[in-house]
Amino acid sequence: xxxxxxxxxxxxxxxxxxxxxxxxxxxxxxxxxxxxxxxxxxxxxxxxxxxxxxxxxxxxxxxxxxxxxxxxxxxxxxxxxxxxxxxxxxxxxxxxxxxxxxxxxxxxxxxxxxxxxxxxxxxxxxxxxxxxxxxxxxxxxxxxxxxxxxxxxxxxxxxxxxxxxxxxxxxxxxxxxxxxxxxxxxxxxxxxxxxxxxxxxxxxxxxxxxxxxxxxxxxxxxxxxxxxxxxxxxxxxxxxxxxxxxxxxxxxxxxxxxxxxx
Amino acid sequence: xxxxxxxxxxxxxxxxxxxxxxxxxxxxxxxxxxxxxxxxxxxxxxxxxxxxxxxxxxxxxxxxxxxxxxxxxxxxxxxxxxxxxxxxxxxxxxxxxxxxxxxxxxxxxxxxxxxxxxxxxxxxxxxxxxxxxxxxxxxxxxxxxxxxxxxxxxxxxxxxxxxxxxxxxxxxxxxxxxxxxxxxxxxxxxxxxxxxxxxxxxxxxxxxxxxxxxxxxxxxxxxxxxxxxxxxxxxxxxxxxxxxxxxxxxxxxxxxxxxxxxxxxxxxxxxxxxxxxxxxxxxxxx
Numbered sequence: 001x002x003x004x005x006x007x008x009x010x011x012x013x014x015x016x017x018x019x020x021x022x023x024x025x026x027x028x029x030x031x032x033x034x035x036x037x038x039x040x041x042x043x044x045x046x047x048x049x050x051x052x053x054x055x056x057x058x059x060x061x062x063x064x065x066x067x068x069x070x071x072x073x074x075x076x077x078x079x080x081x082x083x084x085x086x087x088x089x090x091x092x093x094x095x096x097x098x099x100x101x102x103x104x105x106x107x108x109x110x111x112x113x114x115x116x117x118x119x120x121x122x123x124x125x126x127x128x129x130x131x132x133x134x135x136x137x138x139x140x141x142x143x144x145x146x147x148x149x150x151x152x153x154x155x156x157x158x159x160x161x162x163x164x165x166x167x168x169x170x171x172x173x174x175x176x177x178x179x180x181x182x183x184x185x186x187x188x189x190x191x192x193x194x195x196x197x198x199x200x201x202x203x204x205x206x207x208x209x210x211x212x213x214x215x216x217x218x219x220x221x222x223x224x225x226x227x228x229x230x231x232x233x234x235x236x237x238x239x240x241x242x243x244x245x246x247x248x249x250x251x252x253x254x255x256x257x258x259x260x261x262x
Numbered sequence: 263x264x265x266x267x268x269x270x271x272x273x274x275x276x277x278x279x280x281x282x283x284x285x286x287x288x289x290x291x292x293x294x295x296x297x298x299x300x301x302x303x304x305x306x307x308x309x310x311x312x313x314x315x316x317x318x319x320x321x322x323x324x325x326x327x328x329x330x331x332x333x334x335x336x337x338x339x340x341x342x343x344x345x346x347x348x349x350x351x352x353x354x355x356x357x358x359x360x361x362x363x364x365x366x367x368x369x370x371x372x373x374x375x376x377x378x379x380x381x382x383x384x385x386x387x388x389x390x391x392x393x394x395x396x397x398x399x400x401x402x403x404x405x406x407x408x409x410x411x412x413x414x415x416x417x418x419x420x421x422x423x424x425x426x427x428x429x430x431x432x433x434x435x436x437x438x439x440x441x442x443x444x445x446x447x448x449x450x451x452x453x454x455x456x457x458x459x460x461x462x463x464x465x466x467x468x469x470x471x472x473x474x475x476x477x478x479x480x481x482x483x484x485x486x487x488x489x490x491x492x493x494x495x496x497x498x499x500x501x502x503x504x505x506x507x508x509x510x511x512x513x514x515x516x517x518x519x520x521x522x523x524x525x526x527x528x529x530x531x532x533x534x535x536x537x538x539x540x541x542x543x544x545x546x547x548x
Contacts, residue, residue, distance in 0.1 A: 056452075075448070081452045083448070086548075087448075087449045088548070090547065090548040091542070091544055100453065100463075104450060104454060105453065133548070134547040134548040152453055
């Protein structure tokens with residue numbers, strides 16, 4: 001799997017007498033097999049626009065996007081999306097939500113339930129197969145969303161602030177769970193977050209984006225998620241001097257962007 | 263500084279204007295919260311009592327307001343003997359068939375049309391003007407046209423009722439299309455769904471609450487229009503019964519007919535509410 005984004009720009013056309021807005025300008029990014037790329041930046045920096053481009057919900061104004069050398073021209077099952085919220089189908093129970101992608105692809109019921117059950121087990125949702133999703137907690141709903149994205153065996157997982165609506169404790173547990181699943185499945189991940197700590201802890205590569213126009217200003221290679229997978233406890237990783245030093249550095253970049261906006 | 267006055271207790275007006283502190287288990291300031299069941303029972307009982315009182319004491323002539331027991335007696339009499347040579351059940355059945363026939367027709371045509379209008383700007387552009395044009399017109403205003411065009415038999419009656427519920431059903435289905443969150447739609451597309459699959463598996467189910475509400479509103483309009491429809495050379499039906507009784511000043515039959523129509527309409531509404539709880543228990547919860 002290799003995703004290549006080459007000199008991509010997105011310009012929203014002028015509206016209501018305002019000038020055209022450059023949402024993304026000259027983005028170059030490559031995501032290789034098994035990489036965990038985290039995008040971080042002040043609001044309006046174009047993180048979500050970038051994710052929508054990769055998902056195929058949006059086409060670039062200029063530049064090219066290719067997945068395994070084929071141009072991305074629309075949404076497809078090789079790129080699964082995990083949304084922040086509102087993406088589950090409340091009229092279906094847990095297992096039917098997880099199996100929804102397979103149902104769309106015409107997989108027979110028995111087979112799709114078997115696959116769904118695997119991922120339900122992986123996400124720790126066993127025993128909730130027939131629960132209605134609207135009765136689950138926010139954390140469990142997000143796990144259903146992740147299981148659903150995994151069932152179709154995508155080449156890359158696109159996660160649009162998947163943990164943004166969770167409380168702090170649930171969020172840390174979910175971070176560890178996502179890293180565990182990433183390690184087990186070997187999927188490539190593109191992950192958007194507002195939290196610097198989350199970005200540093202989870203990614204193998206961090207891209208910091210700045211607004212007006214949306215662009216990538218810094219790229220860091222990160223060792224921390226590998227340390228966690230090597231057996232180091234999450235709290236210990238997050239308390240290490242290297243982690244704290246990089247956190248301060250990234251925070252300085254982001255705050256400078258935010259002040260420039262005001 | 264000196265403390266000159268003790269704190270003033272707020273006046274009656276001030277106390278009424280403020281939200282009351284809540285009891286445990288309630289949320290402060292929610293508008294209109296509280297159980298109303300017993301108050302409603304008391305309200306109905308009071309109305310029945312006043313009705314009984316003013317008629318029994320002879321304050322109102324039976325010609326204007328007959329006593330409750332007289333209405334009940336009339337009901338038993340018509341149940342046994344019929345009205346204008348037609349049995350009570352046949353009157354009821356005729357009206358019910360007219361309303362529900364029109365209702366089924368309005369759902370069969372209106373729901374697909376409304377969904378199509380929500381999905382396609384072309385179809386919305388074509389059908390929006392005629393529907394918005396006729397929607398606010400009272401059915402009684404176009405009743406003469408119905409008679410001129412379709413005669414005085416069953417067609418014009420059912421058509422009039424059909425038209426009265428068609429617009430609300432179309433509009434309900436149309437706005438129901440907007441209920442699906444864009445994330446749900448994107449999720450389906452990212453699994454490779456076709457437009458048709460998105461419609462079938464995401465948009466239609468998420469529109470169900472609005473569709474059911476539109477059906478409830480629609481049938482309500484149907485019963486409202488029934489009496490107008492049965493003004494047209496009818497020989498049977500509850501609306502006809504009420505109208506012809508009024509011409510002979512049989513007020514007790516008029517009131518009885520009103521109660522029967524209300525009873526059928528309320529029963530159907532209860533059935534719809536039950537269906538709503540069974541079909542869309544997730545309504546408003548996600």
